[in-house]
Amino acid sequence: MENKNCFHCGLSIVIEEKIVFDEKEFCCNGCKTVYEIFSLNDLTCYYDFEKSPGATPQDINGKYDFLDNESIVAKLLEFQEESTAIVSLSIPHIHCSSCIWILENLQRLQKGINTSQVNFPEKKVRINYNPENVSLKNIVHLLSSIGYEPYISLENYETGKSNIDRSLTYKLGVAFFCFGNIMLLSFPEYFEVKEFWLDNYRPFFRWLIFALSLPSFLYSASGYYVSAIKSIKSKMLNIDIPIALGIVVMFIRSTFDIVMDYGSGFFDSLTGLIFFMLLGKMFQIKTYSFLSFERDFKSYFPIAITKINQDATEESIPVYEIEKGNRLLIRNQELIPVDGILISDKAEIDYSFVTGEAVPITKKSGDKVFAGGKQIGKVIEMEVLHSVSQSYLTQLWSNDVFQKKVEQKHKTITDSISRYFTPILLLIAFAGFGYWIFFDANTAFNVFTAVLIVACPCALALTAPFTMGNMLRIFGNKHFYLKNALVIEQLAKVDTIVFDKTGTITTNSKSNISYEGKILDDTNLSMLKSVLRASNHPLSRMLYDFLPEAKRLQLDAFEEITGKGIQAVAGGVSIQMGSANFIGEKGQSEMQQTSVHIRIGEEYFGKYIFNNQYREGLSELFDKLSSQYQLKVLSGDNEGERSLLETILPKGTEMIFNQKPEQKLEFIKALQDQGKNVMMVGDGLNDAGALAQSNVGISISENVNVFSPACDAILDAKEFKKLHYFLKLSQKSISTIKMSFTLSLLYNVVGLSFAITGNLLPLVAAIIMPLSTITIVSFVTIMSNYYSRKIK
Structure with a gap:
């Protein structure tokens, strides 16, 4: 009876049982249905990447009814808001480029799916969908109907464990067993033992060696054959082709030697060859996974979070020390590092790092807030549900939305x-x-x-x-954390370095602050302290630490306008802090000083003057860098400290003041138009645009939970003076x-x-x-x- 292969899954079909549709032959109605789905949605180029790439869809009637239970679905989801949910599903059948292509085009098959990304090494697909239009159960049914049934185990999701592929270990074990025994049985041949061996048992031992070589040849080396065949089918020659050819030639030659009684063949070499190559592969995989683990573990952001203790005191702790049940304080523009329950009455959360959508979501007391959100507005408090996931934060940072498209020279x-x-x-x-x-x-x-x-x-x-x-x-x-390995290559190409001033070359912790103006009573100081508590700007943090302890007030409103200042309402009284222009005091002279002006209600009180302290080792660092790089300083402040900077920095360092965030971005762009490779070093707050525009954007972190996806690297402020060292090492x-x-x-x-x-x-x-x-x-x-x- 003639056999043919199914167009979809490649399984052989009996000619009498074939199902013909669109002049193509299928083994069952399931495969035909998948082809119909792809055909109707103009996705038939799925079959162009690889011949018969699909799998026969399984009957899953009733299997996933548990996904109707919202509490179970909530455990599976990474993120869930009204119009956005994100889930990562394990898909064991992912095996080729066709699989990747179809799984990254799910939005064309199902309305409500926004995006889907495949992680090929882990055989997972991460799906961003709208739960108002499609349920997780619908998505799982869709995947199953096209032959990509997901593996779902609540135990795995709760413990974080995943299925480990041990096939290489088993193959290595079989290869070692065969190799060891064949070597032992080959000793008489090696030493040419005559008489007893020659007369009686040589043919028997040779065929025993042949039999022992079969598991190694057929099973242990099977990965090389499969890879070679796939490579030939796709018309691309990979390294497994010569390896597979070498193994097959050795096996045929050795079998021929035994059959013709020419000798014992090369079965010892053959099984040894397979064993040592698998050992090399195991070593390679283990080393890769080691580096991958180190990357996940070491890539945590050097950020801190403010923890509220039981006695109501506040302390700054590293994010990886957060524990379930902790109470956290989240300021304006701070990243929420963990899932938790909102304690404050109301919050505006921007989830653009997670979803790509920059529209803030309003949350009320008792609502769940997810890791990766950014607090906008007044300070909030939350209770922690889970400890921090380093890999999740790294995933946010590495989101494709924020990647710079750069050619990798060495990869090419x-x-x-x-x-x-x-x-x-x-x-x-x-x-x-x-x-x-x-x-x-x-x-x-x-x-x-x-x-x-x-x-x-x-x-x-x-x-x-x-x-x-x-x-x-x-x-x-x-303490220099890079987004990915490509950043090292970009660092090595840099020829121009642009520094922000406030919070970058100046330090947040040291500053001589003086006040000029009307006397502030305890009520006014409480208002100022409460407003500053919600801000993450370097000057705000310095001023907050400088002011004496005061009673904390509830803020009715809070808004921080980048590059200008803060306006808030506390107890019905409006408070404005920032530049003289921002608070409406244009007559105030701001030359020769960095200052923050204060207006409470309708009354102008005065200003806090900052005599900035520059980072330790700044002069030595600039001297080292000036010999190899063009150096420039951009600042949103006035020219008050130009003369001081000229004495600290090398001659020829360009300094530009009164720069708004958009002007900083244009400055970087102009340098790039001149053919410069620009590195921008900023604090991540007012510099997000410039950091994103630069070839390499480095954000300085000083014990503050500010996270900018625009930056390529985060440098712990204590290591600032080592910047030249990091560039040279790159x-x-x-x-x-x-x-x-x-x-x-x-x-x-x-x-x-x-x-x-x-x-x-x-x-x-x-x-x-x-x-x-x-x-x-x-x-x-x-x-x-x-x-x-x-x-x-």
Whole structure:
């Protein structure tokens, strides 16, 4: 009976049971229905990425009825508001580019789904949807109907555990068992033991060795065959093709030797080869996951949150010390780092970091607020439901919405080399075999296999990721937190550095503050202190710390206008604080001083004058930077401190004052139009636009929970004087990558020259291959650690 394959899932179908639709053949109505869904929604290019990529949809009637229970759904969701909910679902069937494409186009299949993003290594899809238009149950049914049934386990969601794929461990175990036993059984052949062995048991042991090689050949090495076949089908040659070819050739040659009684074959080398290659793969995966873990753990933001103690005192604690049941104080523009219950009567929360929508959501007392929201307006209090999730905060920071589209030079180089690597390797292998076959068949097969195994672009491909990964860890340990590895490459290209003044080159903690004006009584001081308590601006924080303790008042209204000042209402009385122009006192002279003017009700009281304290080591840092970079200082303040700055900073440092946030952005843009690679260093409050526009945006963090997705890096204020060190270390990272590229190419040239001359056995090649990976990883780790200690 003739067999054909299903157009959707690729399973063989009996010709009599086939279902024909649109001139295509399907194995069942489920596959036909999926094709119909794709066809009706103009999604048939799903089949262009890979032939028969789908899976037969399973019957799930009643299986997901538990998703009608809102309390269960709430446990599964990462985020939930009136018109937006976000869920991450595990999809075991994700396996190719077609899967990614269809799962990232779910919004075309179902109204109410806004966006969907696939995490291919973890086989997860993160779906942002509108719960008013579509339920989670509908989404799960949709996924199941197109062959991507999700795996949902409440236990996994509550404990944070996920299914671990142990298939590589099992394959490695089988390969080791086969390799070890075949080596033992091959000893008589190695030592050429005659008489007893020769006369009685040699044929039996040879066939026993053959049988023991089968699990290793068929099961342990199966990943290489599958990858090679998929690569050939997609018309792209990957490194698994020569490896799979080498294994198959060795197996056929060895079987032929035993059948024809020419010898015992190369089954010891074959199983050893598979074992050592899987060992290399295991090492690679473990090292990657280690770096990934370090990245998640070390990438927490160096931000603090204000905790309210039981005695009503306030203390600043790191976000990772937050515990369930803590009471937190959230100021204007502060990030909510954890899920919690709102205690204050009302709050305006901006969830744009999570959803991309910048419309604030009004919450009332008792409502749940989610991590990732940003408080807008007066100060609020909340009670913590869960401790902080570092990976969740990192995910917010790495949201695609805020990514800068920059070409990765080293990734491009690696991709280019890898593209030509396999065809050249196959050409060398066949040329070597063709040459040696006329002299010695044994050597010809050895040369062919050794060439295919020893030359591997793995070390080449690992060079950049491991160097960058190790540097991310080194930077993190020194309190310089980068959004991703690409930032290191961008830091190395910088030629112009622009600094904000207030809160960046000046410190929040030290300032000589004096007051000029009418006397402020206790009621007025209480009003000022209560208003300043809600603000995160560097001058507000300094002034708040400077003012004496006073009774806290409830604010009826609060608004902070970027670059101008604050207006609030407390007990029916209006309070304005900020520049003279902002509070309506244009006659006040602001030259030669940084000041905050005060108006309470209709009465102008006076101003607080700030004699800024500049950061420790500022002059030395600018001296070091000036030799290699163009330096510029932008400030929203007046020119009051120009003369002082001219004595501190190197000659030629451009200083521009009275800059509004939009003017800072235009200044950066103008520099980029001149071909400059610009790094902006700011406090993340008034500089968000400039940070986003710059090639590299660094936000200085000083014990304040301010989070700007626009920045590429966050620098702990205590490490400000090390900025030159970090820039130099970034340049050395690129040098390390170049050295590692050279080392890797040299390894391949030397390895191939030994292999093609017949001086390298396949087993030795299999041992050398993972050793090359270990060598490269060790080299980049040692070099990056060496530079991190050597650079001053």
